[in-house]
Amino acid sequence: MKDFKYYTPTFVRFGKGTENETGELLKRFGAHSVLVIYGSDRVVESGLIGEILDQMDELGIAHAELGGVVPNPRLSKVREGISIGKEKNADFVLAVGGGSVIDTAKAVGYGLPDDGDVWDFYKKIRKPVTAVPVGCVLTLSATGSVMSDSSVISNLETGEKLGLNSDLCRPAFAVMNPQLTMSVGPYQTASGSTDIMMHTMERYFNREGNLGLTDMIAKGVVKTIMENTPKVLEDPDDYDARAEIMWAEALSHNGLTGCGGDGGDWACHKIQHELSAMYDVAHGAGLAAIWGTWARYVYREIPDRFYKFAVDIMDVEPSEDREAVILEGIRRTEEFFRSIGMPVSIRELGPDPDEEALNALADNCSRSVGGSIGSARKLFRDDFYNIYKQAL
């Protein structure tokens, strides 16, 4: 087992009607002037934003709003938020939405106390040393940003999609009411579930070898998603299934499923980020589209991990023909993705990149990761090209 640090300071309030405690939580965490960030009109039309603003009014907490955050959230919106927040002397940023909204709020949190360009942090030109705290009211189970140290922002001017990891941005609190996710449609629900699974699987496929408790928790997260996603696709109002998925979301990306590992692989995330940057596809769906290809490309490097994954998580019968077991494990994972309406190839996902686009994707990915990435297998520019091509 490798050494690790584990730090999840987020105060989680989970359950029915917990959004009614948002005002009290803001007060508890010292907010006086709050920038409220949201995305779709769904949260306005449902009355959620209005209720939360009312709570703040009652407690004498000042507020400003910024709506219109879109999936694969944009730097331009972050800059808009920083500008409004500075004008209002915001000392707290409240995200009401899913991962894109939370990631935007985190980026605004970095930018508010800083005089320079926030994109410098994402470009790793400068390191943030402080941040305005962020709280979340989660309305979509997907990215795990609700307890994570990461945010990912797209710069449409440069075509870059870059992530930044720092404990500074771990949310101070998270309001998690599974009922708020019941209006999320089937494609977005399935895409979110895929993202949740993948946050654990990225950490699972690493070179440290088989772990004990961490592997069992990883299995728990993946099984939870596989058992409950079909249930919510069948009945979107299934509270317990929505709750299981939402809790899995938080634990899958707060670090818990990586404790003792080597940090994880993360190549799939980076390969997918370029698809999202070029074609604006849903992140989880993009991951489903390439994972199987990636897995078949790298499994020979860490066969014990892929074998354990197949037998322990995908319930493949153990056999002396270990390669057959591994390949069956990969096939079952893709079969699950298909069963929840996810693509398992890039064309099924939507895009149909030609040779030039494939090369551009590979170049972009290589640049974005600084040449190479991967724990299971270290991948370089030509590997990215091969994976995009084989995943068509």
Next chain:
Amino acid sequence: MKDFKYYTPTFVRFGKGTENETGELLKRFGAHSVLVIYGSDRVVESGLIGEILDQMDELGIAHAELGGVVPNPRLSKVREGISIGKEKNADFVLAVGGGSVIDTAKAVGYGLPDDGDVWDFYKKIRKPVTAVPVGCVLTLSATGSVMSDSSVISNLETGEKLGLNSDLCRPAFAVMNPQLTMSVGPYQTASGSTDIMMHTMERYFNREGNLGLTDMIAKGVVKTIMENTPKVLEDPDDYDARAEIMWAEALSHNGLTGCGGDGGDWACHKIQHELSAMYDVAHGAGLAAIWGTWARYVYREIPDRFYKFAVDIMDVEPSEDREAVILEGIRRTEEFFRSIGMPVSIRELGPDPDEEALNALADNCSRSVGGSIGSARKLFRDDFYNIYKQAL
């Protein structure tokens, strides 16, 4: 799934040699004057205390020491710590040891900013509103106090052993080096493992019904203990096994294994506390001595939970004779306790209470829990008597 809150702000630094980072962690968490608390001479003789004091000296952090904390830690020692800490204006309490030392440090943390009697908090006469922060360097895997909100203190004058739960005492940081537990002897190691298992099992046996992810994490914790305890009894220097147990310790009692449940049963803990208060027996060993009796006393009330426990965690073959499956699950748990050298009756534990003592234990337990306790089955004074008697 029931609503819940989840809050584990403790910064965990886990791995080899991490005790060398203690000084830096104290600095990071704002300590200027530290009261260092420890128990046995083991931590002095090993040089650990000296190394940590040296780190503080190098960083200009003032310190005072309090040694001699014993298992079932005592109020008298807590008062001594508060007195020393006040004299030295301590703004941080560092526990170097296991659960007894950490619980003492937490109690001192409550007492330092308070002008009244700290025992008032444990008697629930007053509620603490603030506390001096606590950090831990863990040397024994057992109580889970390292990330928990609880501390349990014994008052020898009154014969009371009382717990106090509050987020105020969750440690600011925890240094967890599994190597520091290698010198712990077999009985104490096994007793610690039992305590770890029981923190999850107390939460598992509740009336909310079967959960998904939380149950899978609970299974992971119990399986981790059952797989790794025999390994460290065989080879005390098995790093990975020590590490798995240590990590299971933290997760078993930080709230994770109870998320979505009804809070848990906790009758076994209370029944055992009275044995410890009267006979000063090891907490984990005391739990092993009574658990099977308790389980057979209550299982009919929540048969689904006991059935799932038997099949899913104790690997009993499913059968239509559900009662036989349940009883086999209980038998296998006791068999495991025996296999690691733990008692499964009070006489095996050591004490041999006569009729008068049994009645005193039942009276004390009833008084300490305010009349009744239990989720699986609500137990009263005569139930406590029956369980003590049947567990003889």
